[in-house]
Amino acid sequence: MGELQTKERVLSIQNLIIKFKLRGQVLTAIRDISLDLYKGKCLAIVGESGSGKSVLVKSIMGLLDKNGYIDQGQILYQNMDLAQFTTEKDWLKIRGKEIAMVTQDPMTSLNPLKTIGKQIEECVVLHQGLKGKSAYEETLKLLRDVGIHDVEKRYKQYPHEFSGGMRQRIVIAIAIACNPKILICDEPTTALDVTIQAQILQLLTNLQKKYGLTTIFITHDLGVVAKVADCIAVMYAGDIIEVGKTEEVFFDGKHPYTWALISSLPQLGTKGDQLYSIKGTPPNLFKEVKGDAFAPRNQFALEIDFVERPPFFKVSETHYARTWLLDPRAPKVELPKALQAFFEEGRRLANEK
Structure with missing residues (x-):
C-alpha cells in the first residue's frame, strides 16, 4: 500500500478463507481476507467478539481447532506459505522462534507445578541455545525487562504467588525469551483492571522498541488501540472492512x-x-x-x-x-x-x- 510498500513486509495474508465443520454444517469464519504486516510496526485488529480476530491469528500460529481448516489463500512468511503446513514438525520451525503469542488468560498459559524461572529458562535454552549460568542470567534479565523486581527471589516462585498483572508479565517474558520476529498479543489486557492495563500496554510498547518486534495486537477496545497501534484493521463477520494508519x-x-x-x-x-x-x-x-x-x-x-x-x-x-x-x-x-x-x-x- 503506497508509502508502506517502501517498508519491509514481513507477513502477507492473501485471499484467506477459513472454515469450521460443526455438527454436519460448515461455518465460514474468515471470508476472503488479505492483509500485510510491516517490519517494526504494531498492527491492531479490532472488532466485536466473534468477528474472527482470534481465528485469524491462530491460523498464523497453526493453532486452529481440529475441526477448522484453511479452505483457500496464502499466509506468506520468509518465502514459506504457512497455509500449506500440515504437521507439527513444520510448525515447530515457526511457532515461538519466529512468531510468538501472548494470550488473554495468563493462568492457562503457565504450568502451576513449575517455578516461573524454570518456565522462562526452558524457552531461553530451546530458542536461544544458552545453557547453565548464561541461561539463568538471561532469564533474570528478561524478568527485569518485563518490570519484575527482586528477580532472584521471583525466579524461584510459582504462578499462584503472582497477581494477574504479574502473571501477564511472565507470559510476555516467555514470549520474548523465544526471540521472535513477530509477537501476537491476543487481548492481553482483557482480564486486568484499568491501572494494570495501562502498565501492560506501556510495557509492550517499550519491548517492541527494545527488541525490534513486529506486533499484531488483537482487541475489541478502541481506547487500547490508540495507545499502541501504528495501523488498524477493522474486522466484521470474518472480513476486514477498513484498514489504515491509526489516525x-x-x-x-x-x-x-x-x-x-x-x-x-x-x-x-x-x-x-x-x-x-x-x-x-x-x-x-x-x-x-x-x-x-x-x-x-x-x-x-x-x-x-x-x-x-x-x-x-x-x-x-x-x-x-x-x-x-x-x-x-x-x-x-x-x-x-x-x-x-x-x-x-x-x-x-x-x-x-
Whole structure:
C-alpha cells in the first residue's frame, strides 16, 4: 500500500478463507481476507467478539481447532506459505522462534507445578541455545525487562504467588525469551483492571522498541488501540472492512461499522443519556453472506449493500475501506454530531503534532 510498500513486509495474508465443520454444517469464519504486516510496526485488529480476530491469528500460529481448516489463500512468511503446513514438525520451525503469542488468560498459559524461572529458562535454552549460568542470567534479565523486581527471589516462585498483572508479565517474558520476529498479543489486557492495563500496554510498547518486534495486537477496545497501534484493521463477520494508519481510521473512518465502534466509546456519550450500542446482531456465518455483512445493522445502508459485496475503495495511499458509500455515485451522509466533533478534534490534534 503506497508509502508502506517502501517498508519491509514481513507477513502477507492473501485471499484467506477459513472454515469450521460443526455438527454436519460448515461455518465460514474468515471470508476472503488479505492483509500485510510491516517490519517494526504494531498492527491492531479490532472488532466485536466473534468477528474472527482470534481465528485469524491462530491460523498464523497453526493453532486452529481440529475441526477448522484453511479452505483457500496464502499466509506468506520468509518465502514459506504457512497455509500449506500440515504437521507439527513444520510448525515447530515457526511457532515461538519466529512468531510468538501472548494470550488473554495468563493462568492457562503457565504450568502451576513449575517455578516461573524454570518456565522462562526452558524457552531461553530451546530458542536461544544458552545453557547453565548464561541461561539463568538471561532469564533474570528478561524478568527485569518485563518490570519484575527482586528477580532472584521471583525466579524461584510459582504462578499462584503472582497477581494477574504479574502473571501477564511472565507470559510476555516467555514470549520474548523465544526471540521472535513477530509477537501476537491476543487481548492481553482483557482480564486486568484499568491501572494494570495501562502498565501492560506501556510495557509492550517499550519491548517492541527494545527488541525490534513486529506486533499484531488483537482487541475489541478502541481506547487500547490508540495507545499502541501504528495501523488498524477493522474486522466484521470474518472480513476486514477498513484498514489504515491509526489516525486515519480513528479520526477519518469511512465504514459505518467503524463509525459505530467509535460511537460506542464512553467519551462520546452525553451525561444522562444511555451509551450508544450497535443494534441487531452479526450475521449467521453458517449461511452465505450476501452484500455487505453489516448492512442489516447499518442505518446508512444502500440498496446495493444487500446485494453485492463492496470492493476496497482507496481513501489514501495507506487507507482503504470496503463500503459502497465511497462510490462516487453514492449519496452523501451526515454523521451524528458527536462523531463529527470527535473526528474534527482528532484531526486538529494530529495536525498540531
